[in-house]
Structures are given as C-alpha cells and as structure tokens.
Amino acid sequence: MSDTPIPAAVTPNPQAVSVQVKRSAIFIVATLNPDAASYDTVRAWCGDVAALVRSVGKRQPAGGLSCVCGFSANAWDALFGTPRPAELHPFREFGAGERHAIATPGDILLHIRADFMDLCFELATHLMGRISSAVTTVDEVHGFRYFDQRSIVGFVDGTENPTGDEAVTFTVIGEEDPEFAGGSYVLVQKYLHNMNAWNALTVEAQEKVIGRTKLADIELDDAVKPSSSHSSLTTIEANGEEVKILRDNMPFGRPGAGEFGTYFIGYARSPAPIEQMLENMFVGRPPGNYDRLLDYSRAVTGGLFFVPSEPLLESLADRAAPDEAGTDHSSTDTPPSAAPVSDGSLNIGSLKGAPQYE
Numbered sequence: 001m002s003d004t005p006i007p008a009a010v011t012p013n014p015q016a017v018s019v020q021v022k023r024s025a026i027f028i029v030a031t032l033n034p035d036a037a038s039y040d041t042v043r044a045w046c047g048d049v050a051a052l053v054r055s056v057g058k059r060q061p062a063g064g065l066s067c068v069c070g071f072s073a074n075a076w077d078a079l080f081g082t083p084r085p086a087e088l089h090p091f092r093e094f095g096a097g098e099r100h101a102i103a104t105p106g107d108i109l110l111h112i113r114a115d116f117m118d119l120c121f122e123l124a125t126h127l128m129g130r131i132s133s134a135v136t137t138v139d140e141v142h143g144f145r146y147f148d149q150r151s152i153v154g155f156v157d158g159t160e161n162p163t164g165d166e167a168v169t170f171t172v173i174g175e176e177d178p179e180f181a182g183g184s185y186v187l188v189q190k191y192l193h194n195m196n197a198w199n200a201l202t203v204e205a206q207e208k209v210i211g212r213t214k215l216a217d218i219e220l221d222d223a224v225k226p227s228s229s230h231s232s233l234t235t236i237e238a239n240g241e242e243v244k245i246l247r248d249n250m251p252f253g254r255p256g257a258g259e260f261g262t263y264f265i266g267y268a269r270s271p272a273p274i275e276q277m278l279e280n281m282f283v284g285r286p287p288g289n290y291d292r293l294l295d296y297s298r299a300v301t302g303g304l305f306f307v308p309s310e311p312l313l314e315s316l317a318d319r320a321a322p323d324e325a326g327t328d329h330s331s332t333d334t335p336p337s338a339a340p341v342s343d344g345s346l347n348i349g350s351l352k353g354a355p356q357y358e
C-alpha cells in the first residue's frame with residue numbers, strides 16, 4: 001500500500017456566483033418554448049456559455065465580465081430529467097394581498113455582471129442570440145450601481161454580505177448533495193418602490209425601517225432598532241449560528257416613467273434560508289411583525305433557480321433528452337413554467353434532518 005494520502009473529494013468549480021462588486025448587471029428571465037427542438041437547442045447551448053463569456057470578456061479584461069446561468073425546477077425536469085438537485089422546487093409564495101411574494105413564470109435565469117454595461121450587453125446579445133428560437137424572454141432588467149453601493153432607497157446595500165471563504169461556505173453545495181456539489185440556488189425578485197411615500201419619511205423613520213443609519217451605514221443599536229426592521233427580519237439562525245446568503249441587488253428604473261426599482265438576487269446552498277427571510281419579511285416574525293420596507297416596495301416577479309457548477313453546466317450539453325434516456329419524470333407533463341407552490345409556509349418540519357431557521 002502506498003503512503004500517499006487519498007486526496008479529499010474536490011468540489012467542482014462553481015459558476016461566478018461570488019465575485020467582486022461590479023457596476024453593471026443584466027438580469028434575463030426566459031421561459032422555455034415547450035417543444036423537443038427548443039429543448040435540444042438549450043441543452044447544446046449549455047456547452048457554449050463559458051466560451052462566450054471568455055470571448056467577450058477577453059476584449060476588455062478590466063471589466064471583469066461574468067455570467068451565472070440557472071434553471072427552474074420544471075426546466076430541469078424537461079431538459080435534463082434525473083438526477084435532479086435535491087432542493088430544487090418551484091418558487092414558494094409568501095404573504096398575500098398588499099404584501100405578496102409572488103411567483104412568476106421563468107425557466108432560465110442569466111445574471112451577467114461587469115464594470116461596463118457594454119460588456120454585459122454584448123454577452124447578453126450573444127447568449128440570447130443562440131437560443132432566441134427556443135426561449136421567450138419574460139423579464140429583462142439592466143441594473144446600475146448607484147453611488148457608494150446604495151440601493152435606490154438611498155441606503156448602502158450589501159454591507160453584511162459574507163466574503164471570501166465564508167461566502168463559499170454559505171453558497172456552494174457540498175457533500176449534502178454530492179452529484180450537485182459546486183452548485184448553488186438563486187432566488188430573484190423584482191421590486192418596485194413608491195419613492196414619493198418613501199421620501200416623505202424622515203431619515204430617522206427610514207433608518208428604523210432598514211435598521212441601519214443612512215449616511216454612515218452603521219447598524220442601529222439594539223435598544224432602538226425595531227424587531228420589524230429589514231435587517232432584523234433578514235438575520236436568521238440555525239442551531240444557534242447565523243445563516244447568511246449572498247446578495248447582489250441592483251437598482252434600476254425609468255425616472256421619466258416614474259419607475260424606481262430594486263432587482264433582488266440572493267444566492268445560497270439551499271433555498272430554505274432565503275425562503276425563511278421571505279417569510280419573515282412578508283408574513284412577519286412573529287406573524288404580523290412584517291418588514292415595513294414592504295409598505296413602500298412591491299414584488300412584481302419571483303423565481304427560484306438551480307445554478308449548476310461550471311463543469312456540470314458544460315456537460316449538460318451532452319445529456320440525452322430525458323425521454324430518450326427512458327427517465328420517468330412525470331412532472332414534465334406540466335409545461336416548464338408551471339404554477340407556484342403557494343402554501344405560505346416552509347414545511348421545514350417535513351424535510352427530514354433539515355436545519356430549523358429562526
């Protein structure tokens with residue numbers, strides 16, 4: 001026997017989930033056209049994504065171009081069949097009426113980032129050009145970085161994001177789902193804000209809504225920070241440890257049309273912590289103690305996607321169509337963009353051994 005230690009299993013390279021903050025982003029959500037030729041086109045395209053990012057990015061390396069590509073639960077079943085990522089499911093809705101985290105159609109998500117919008121635009125053009133006959137774009141948002149990384153509501157956004165190894169720990173799937181190690185889950189929501197009502201608040205009142213000071217971006221003291229503040233309700237724990245997600249929200253808007261928005265994007269190694277945050281925000285912790293930011297913000301889209309690791313994305317191009325492979329996946333009886341799961345609760349108790357978030 002050799003004395004050479006057996007190397008630990010190496011996690012496949014993630015897509016560019018955790019990158020330095022960039023100044024521009026394009027978010028595209030598209031539905032799959034429900035026919036075999038479209039499915040073939042999209043599968044083949046999976047093998048081209050990385051090369052297109054390299055080609056466009058090389059033209060201006062200082063721009064730091066990157067792209068993350070994700071698939072909804074129903075798209076995964078239609079395109080790739082089994083095995084499927086353990087926690088991939090349709091977007092779960094939370095709340096109702098005025099405060100409703102709604103699910104909207106979407107099978108493929110592209111999150112393109114760079115310091116220069118021309119790079120994002122060029123890459124989006126090439127990526128979408130290859131699948132234009134196979135998908136229907138249902139939402140496209142061009143986001144910009146606003147002054148010193150402020151959200152459109154004027155507060156610095158992203159301060160408490162995990163960085164470095166911590167970002168990897170919180171976003172990259174490991175041995176809990178070995179076939180999908182190196183992957184992540186990503187949840188997106190497009191929010192529109194009532195800026196007239198928001199701007200009518202005093203700065204002190206806005207600070208209580210967010211839970212941080214506006215100018216200096218310092219967390220409010222526990223003695224004055226309401227338990228309904230955005231930062232309180234999105235701070236969650238499992239087994240006594242804080243669980244973080246990685247966000248890269250972008251402002252967007254059309255001042256001429258009175259549109260002011262935040263494109264929320266959150267990455268994690270399980271959808272559960274992001275869903276817990278949504279429940280806290282929309283339903284409240286405890287119920288009724290909801291996020292007052294939602295009195296001034298309305299979610300108009302919602303989608304959950306799985307982000308395969310870089311090598312898995314490339315190899316998906318060689319997957320046989322699920323039916324050809326003889327896979328039994330009756331869920332493809334529903335078209336790729338199917339109805340949301342709307343139970344308003346996480347059903348966490350039903351997930352055997354799953355952590356309890358609070």
Ligand code: HEM
Pocket residue numbers: 151152153155156157158159160161189191210212230231232234235245247249262264266274275277278293297
């Ligand atoms: C209306 C859209 C939203 C806006 C404008 C917004 C803005 C902000 C701002 C200004 C902060 C404080 C600075 C920071 O740590 O980043 C923050 C924190 C945070 N937000 Fe949001 N956010 C939005 C939606 C969401 C959603 C939908 C989630 C999760 C589902 C979320 C999760 C978080 C988390 C985890 C923190 C850090 C909390 C902490 O550790 O203190 N946000 N957000």
